[in-house]
Amino acid sequence: MNSLFDVIFTTDFAFSVLRVTTPILFAALGALISNRAGIINIGMEGIMLVAALAGVIVSSYTHSAWVGLLGAVMSGTLISGILAFFTLKFKTHIILGGVAINMFASGGTVFILYLLSGDKGSSTSLASKVLPSVEIPLLKDIPVLGPILSGHHILTYVSIIAVFVVYYLLNRTPLGLRIRSVGENPHAAQSVGVSVVKIQYMALLLSGFFAGLGGAYMSMGYLSLFTRDMIAGRGWIAIAAESMGRSTTVGTALTSLLFGTADALSNALQVLKIPAELIATLPYVATVIGLVIYAVSETRKKNKKLKSPLVK
Amino acid sequence: MFKVKYFEYIRTSAVIVIALAIAFLIISLVSDQPVKTIGIFLLEPLNSKGHIGNVIEMAIPLMFTGLAVSLLFRANMFNLGAEGIFYFSGVVTSVLAIHLTLDGWLHPIVAIAAGSIVGALLSAIPGILKAKWNANELVTSLMFNNILFGVGLYLLNYHLRDAKAFANVSYKFEKTALLSKMVPGTRIHTGLIIVIVLIIAAHLFLYKTKWGYELRMTGINRNFARYSGMKTAKVIILVHLIAGFIAGMGGSVEVLGMYNRFQWTSLPGYGLDGALVAMLAKNNPLSVIGAALFLAYIRIGADMMARLSDVPSEMISIIQAIIILLISAEQFLKFWKNRMLLKEAKEA
Numbered sequence: 331m332n333s334l335f336d337v338i339f340t341t342d343f344a345f346s347v348l349r350v351t352t353p354i355l356f357a358a359l360g361a362l363i364s365n366r367a368g369i370i371n372i373g374m375e376g377i378m379l380v381a382a383l384a385g386v387i388v389s390s391y392t393h394s395a396w397v398g399l400l401g402a403v404m405s406g407t408l409i410s411g412i413l414a415f416f417t418l419k420f421k422t423h424i425i426l427g428g429v430a431i432n433m434f435a436s437g438g439t440v441f442i443l444y445l446l447s448g449d450k451g452s453s454t455s456l457a458s459k460v461l462p463s464v465e466i467p468l469l470k471d472i473p474v475l476g477p478i479l480s481g482h483h484i485l486t487y488v489s490i491i492a493v494f495v496v497y498y499l500l501n502r503t504p505l506g507l508r509i510r511s512v513g514e515n516p517h518a519a520q521s522v523g524v525s526v527v528k529i530q531y532m533a534l535l536l537s538g539f540f541a542g543l544g545g546a547y548m549s550m551g552y553l554s555l556f557t558r559d560m561i562a563g564r565g566w567i568a569i570a571a572e573s574m575g576r577s578t579t580v581g582t583a584l585t586s587l588l589f590g591t592a593d594a595l596s597n598a599l600q601v602l603k604i605p606a607e608l609i610a611t612l613p614y615v616a617t618v619i620g621l622v623i624y625a626v627s628e629t630r631k632k633n634k635k636l637k638s639p640l641v642k
Numbered sequence: 643m644f645k646v647k648y649f650e651y652i653r654t655s656a657v658i659v660i661a662l663a664i665a666f667l668i669i670s671l672v673s674d675q676p677v678k679t680i681g682i683f684l685l686e687p688l689n690s691k692g693h694i695g696n697v698i699e700m701a702i703p704l705m706f707t708g709l710a711v712s713l714l715f716r717a718n719m720f721n722l723g724a725e726g727i728f729y730f731s732g733v734v735t736s737v738l739a740i741h742l743t744l745d746g747w748l749h750p751i752v753a754i755a756a757g758s759i760v761g762a763l764l765s766a767i768p769g770i771l772k773a774k775w776n777a778n779e780l781v782t783s784l785m786f787n788n789i790l791f792g793v794g795l796y797l798l799n800y801h802l803r804d805a806k807a808f809a810n811v812s813y814k815f816e817k818t819a820l821l822s823k824m825v826p827g828t829r830i831h832t833g834l835i836i837v838i839v840l841i842i843a844a845h846l847f848l849y850k851t852k853w854g855y856e857l858r859m860t861g862i863n864r865n866f867a868r869y870s871g872m873k874t875a876k877v878i879i880l881v882h883l884i885a886g887f888i889a890g891m892g893g894s895v896e897v898l899g900m901y902n903r904f905q906w907t908s909l910p911g912y913g914l915d916g917a918l919v920a921m922l923a924k925n926n927p928l929s930v931i932g933a934a935l936f937l938a939y940i941r942i943g944a945d946m947m948a949r950l951s952d953v954p955s956e957m958i959s960i961i962q963a964i965i966i967l968l969i970s971a972e973q974f975l976k977f978w979k980n981r982m983l984l985k986e987a988k989e990a
Binding site: 372416419420421422423425426427429430431433434436437438440441444445450563566569570573605607608610611614615617618621622624625626628629 | 672
């Protein structure tokens with residue numbers, strides 16, 4: 331057990347928690363916005379995967395990591411836009427639409443990767459660029475905090491800023507108010523002149539934008555290339571994090587951090603003599619447990635409400 | 643003269659035509675010899691007895707998971723856990739196929755039964771979580787897929803692995819455990835009979851029994867079903883048990899029918915394809931047969947195309963996504979349906 335603590339109570343481990351939380355946090359914020367507008371975007375996983383590939387392709391052809399990032403984010407928004415078009419215009423079932431996006435992404439990315447690089451596994455032959463990591467002046471010299479908080483990938487800092495941006499967007503802007511009102515009661519929103527479909531379009535596009543950032547981080551930060559199915563369930567974990575965070579910005583950010591910790595733990599424990607296959611399941615086990623705890627407490631709350639004489 | 647009641651068939655056919663048209667478009671964009679490539683994609687699966695056999699072999703697991711997912715979708719449960727259960731039940735069956743010595747036909751029966759029961763029990767977990775606490779079954783079932791894969795791979799690597807084999811495979815199954823082949827020159831195995839019997843049984847269950855009725859009503863409107871006195875929680879757990887049983891049996895049958903040792907080092911994907919089959923079949927058990935054959939046909943076509951031309955087989959997943967998006971699109975071709983309704987009303 332000693333060696334377990336040796337692994338966890340280090341600045342390296344705390345650093346890696348932030349590193350692996352980043353993609354989950356981006357996607358969870360995206361899921362949060364669309365959920366608040368009353369739409370469950372199940373396509374997170376696929377959108378991230380497409381964006382991760384787009385970042386690699388665009389950056390390798392333009393020789394610029396920043397243009398690559400733009401390409402990733404735009405492709406994420408575009409895929410989300412396609413999903414929005416089908417669900418809002420053609421009334422495709424939102425969950426099945428999301429399943430379709432994921433199915434498209436898992437094969438489609440390999441298809442495009444093969445056409446461009448002749449390789450079905452990874453993008454090693456494409457000279458893609460990586461976004462830089464940033465040392466924060468002053469902060470980096472503080473002991474303990476410095477090694478944990480400084481030197482991260484730029485998108486990791488963007489993800490932390492994004493939490494505040496999303497909080498501000500949802501709670502302090504007219505668009506945020508409309509998103510929340512559409513999600514809570516579309517008919518009431520409609521009756522006061524809010525275009526429900528338009529707001530839901532906006533929310534889905536924004537969720538694709540954030541998933542795109544998460545995807546870009548995976549292939550241009552977390553790793554420096556694209557590999558098939560590299561999102562590996564992070565999109566789903568993000569959806570679970572959002573659900574467990576009770577659809578609040580702060581809650582979502584905290585549960586994302588929790589799942590990031592589980593993920594980092596599964597990486598860190600690889601050095602111990604526990605089979606890697608079992609350790610790899612840790613984030614998923616954590617997700618199920620988290621989801622169950624959330625669901626149980628919600629049910630209790632609802633039952634209490636029903637029994638209370640005040641609410642009739 | 644088209645009638646409104648045939649509308650769903652027309653719509654499904656239209657979706658398939660559109661999807662194939664897009665497939666041709668993609669092929670002509672990326673292939674050097676588009677006409678030849680399209681020819682391979684469409685005709686090669688039917689070109690020889692062996693190839694037709696390939697289509698039917700591939701349709702068997704798709705029928706199992708398609709049937710399982712159909713029942714779940716019918717109860718309005720968006721559960722995609724058939725994927726992990728298919729895999730894990732395959733591992734369970736492999737353990738018994740390797741370590742058990744039984745005479746003749748008893749061996750596969752015991753091994754398949756074990757896989758099916760394990761599948762049912764595993765599937766019940768998301769079902770119970772949904773029925774009792776309303777935990778989102780989609781997320782839990784997908785997490786279970788990853789967990790079951792991890793545990794299954796662990797069992798393969800640490801307990802079943804044949805150190806003498808060069809690849810990451812298990813020890814060989816006992817000969818007595820294998821399912822027998824039915825058609826010489828192909829690998830079509832007795833699993834085909836098992837799945838057809840299951841499909842007929844599911845059809846009778848769904849349309850001729852009280853439980854089946856309750857299942858369908860719960861799917862249409864859970865609150866309404868509850869207010870009319872049905873125990874919807876029980877129905878939800880029941881449908882998960884049945885679907886898990888079928889998906890588990892699918893994994894077991896596939897392992898014993900097609901292989902002589904366990905060799906899946908990634909999730910085989912039949913569970914998610916099952917969702918596609920279920921949608922093509924409109925969640926009708928009998929239609930699952932046709933839907934699975936169609937999907938197997940375009941899959942084998944894509945495989946042949948990848949082998950004989952310059953177009954990779956992953957193209958097919960783009961086609962599948964388009965099929966799902968359009969099949970589940972309520973508004974797609976709705977204007978046409980409305981026009982037909984109007985016409986019939988006028989004639990009447």
